[in-house]
Amino acid sequence: MASIARRLSSLADVSVIPRDPRTVGQEPDYRFTLANERTFLAWVRTALALTAAGLGTISILDFNGSDLLGFALLTLSLATAATSYGRWAANERAMRLGESLPPSRLPQLMAAGTLGVAVVATVLLIADAF
Amino acid sequence: MHSEPVGIFGPQPHNRTGDGVPHERTGLAWQRTAIAAMVAGVAFTRVVTTQGPAVLGLAGIVWVLGGGLLLNWAASNDSLLRDPHRPAAAVPQVALTRVVGLSTTALALMSLVVALILTLR
Numbered sequence: 001m002a003s004i005a006r007r008l009s010s011l012a013d014v015s016v017i018p019r020d021p022r023t024v025g026q027e028p029d030y031r032f033t034l035a036n037e038r039t040f041l042a043w044v045r046t047a048l049a050l051t052a053a054g055l056g057t058i059s060i061l062d063f064n065g066s067d068l069l070g071f072a073l074l075t076l077s078l079a080t081a082a083t084s085y086g087r088w089a090a091n092e093r094a095m096r097l098g099e100s101l102p103p104s105r106l107p108q109l110m111a112a113g114t115l116g117v118a119v120v121a122t123v124l125l126i127a128d129a130f
Numbered sequence: 131m132h133s134e135p136v137g138i139f140g141p142q143p144h145n146r147t148g149d150g151v152p153h154e155r156t157g158l159a160w161q162r163t164a165i166a167a168m169v170a171g172v173a174f175t176r177v178v179t180t181q182g183p184a185v186l187g188l189a190g191i192v193w194v195l196g197g198g199l200l201l202n203w204a205a206s207n208d209s210l211l212r213d214p215h216r217p218a219a220a221v222p223q224v225a226l227t228r229v230v231g232l233s234t235t236a237l238a239l240m241s242l243v244v245a246l247i248l249t250l251r
Contacts, residue, residue: 041230088227
């Protein structure tokens, strides 16, 4: 578990359970704080949608390779969920210190992952039809 | 005769007309997240009770109830945020953000484990 958490953290350039960001810097513009909170919530909703999609793929769909696609979706969900709070805290900390927002590779991973799942699902469905 | 437009919450204060009402949008984002959490909880419960270890359905029920509590909090929080006398300030929901982030991670991990169990047996 610890090694998985470390890998996910390094992937998103954040720690999974960082400290309270309010201990540093000064209060930023309240609009930025609220925008950061909405961004965090959007990532959480993405994770929840991927969880539901992964469970649905494994339990409802029945074609060769559907389990593999479900695992891929659930893995993406875990990566998204595990880094969401860390990303929020890192952004909050950077805003309070007047620094640039920390970069993250998670959006690229998410785009590549969902594209890969969609392409593989299409190919598997076509192959299953013959 | 001239009269000021007055809504059910009174005249719009300056700090809520020129900034895109971020408080209200954030309150709605919390509500959407709570609803998504309940849907994910129902999906998890459905899968484990029909195909997997049914006892894990309790976790799904806890998740749905948690989503309901979050929705209730978000709805009441939103009504507070509509108060036109509220100063333009944001209070980061650090503890709640942490709980939501970690519990979503737990649900994703449990779902992955359940999927493994279903596939391997």
